[in-house]
Amino acid sequence: MSYRLVVSTEALAETAEIYAYHKEIGQALADRFEKELDACYGYITRQPAGFQIRKKNYRHALLHKFRYRVVFAVIGQDVVVFQVRHMSRKPSREFGP
Secondary structure: OOOHHHHHHHHHHHHHHHHHHHHHHHHHHHHHHHHHHHHHHHHHHHOOOHEEEEOOOOEEEEOOOOEEEEHHHHHHHEEEEEEEEEOOOOOOOOHHH
């Protein structure tokens, strides 16, 4: 069963900021980040239950080649992404450790 991906405005803003940072270093790096994030989004919409619930109903998926975590929850038939955050930063208290 595939779920529909919904990305919050906060996560979109964080993603745009991360993309811009990587683009300053080089377009190829920014493109690789975007590809890795898209792959992660694809995986969490196909297999959201493959990720452990961390706090309340929130799950964390890690990007493989970049040190970022995607914080999401399954709500009905939707996978809702709430944060895309560097792993050196803790997620907000609401989303768990």
